[in-house]
Amino acid sequence: MSIVTEPELTSRLFTKDEFFLMADMGWFENQRVEFIQGRIVDMAPVSNIHSIVVSLVQNALNRVFDTRFWIRPQMALDFTDAFIVPDIAVVEGSPRSHIAKGKKNPESAALVVEVSERSLTYDRGNKAKLCAAAGILDYWVVVLANRQVEVFRNPQAVEGDNGGFAYTECTVYEGGDSITPLAAPNASIPVADLLP
Numbered sequence: 001m002s003i004v005t006e007p008e009l010t011s012r013l014f015t016k017d018e019f020f021l022m023a024d025m026g027w028f029e030n031q032r033v034e035f036i037q038g039r040i041v042d043m044a045p046v047s048n049i050h051s052i053v054v055s056l057v058q059n060a061l062n063r064v065f066d067t068r069f070w071i072r073p074q075m076a077l078d079f080t081d082a083f084i085v086p087d088i089a090v091v092e093g094s095p096r097s098h099i100a101k102g103k104k105n106p107e108s109a110a111l112v113v114e115v116s117e118r119s120l121t122y123d124r125g126n127k128a129k130l131c132a133a134a135g136i137l138d139y140w141v142v143v144l145a146n147r148q149v150e151v152f153r154n155p156q157a158v159e160g161d162n163g164g165f166a167y168t169e170c171t172v173y174e175g176g177d178s179i180t181p182l183a184a185p186n187a188s189i190p191v192a193d194l195l196p
Contacts, residue, residue, distance in 0.1 A: 013038025
């Protein structure tokens with residue numbers, strides 16, 4: 001009698017070039033995906049309240065950042081080993097100043113904001129680590145369930161847990177508070193303006 005064994009299953013990581021080729025071929029049409037360290041990650045669908053809050057955040061940021069910055073809603077950032085789509089990224093330069101870069105997305109941002117409805121663990125965890133590793137100095141998470149904004153700052157390399165980067169400061173702001181973005185030090189944004 002012969003014994004039949006199951007074949008060992010293996011998975012493979014993709015390169016960023018392979019990810020972009022798949023995207024150009026339409027593999028992710030009408031899908032929300034991010035590329036994180038070789039893996040293609042499905043993102044949760046966006047609800048109406050999520051979209052409303054993204055618009056509120058964009059409006060508030062447009063009031064405090066001048067034309068030296070571009071407020072990018074749900075557009076990609078291209079990090080070394082990740083291709084993420086934050087809810088809001090504030091990048092230096094105008095949209096026209098990025099035309100010369102062609103298809104290349106910005107590689108950094110002065111501020112990244114995530115609106116967290118169903119993705120709080122990911123936004124506080126892996127996404128925060130990716131932004132810290134990319135040198136994003138100001139990372140905000142609008143926590144809809146608590147009606148708060150968590151502001152993460154001071155990214156540092158960390159020891160243990162396979163190394164990596166993390167934010168060493170987190171301040172929680174409530175509805176009556178105001179936040180000053182690092183890249184707009186003379187501005188003050190009421191947290192209430194960021195909440196539905």
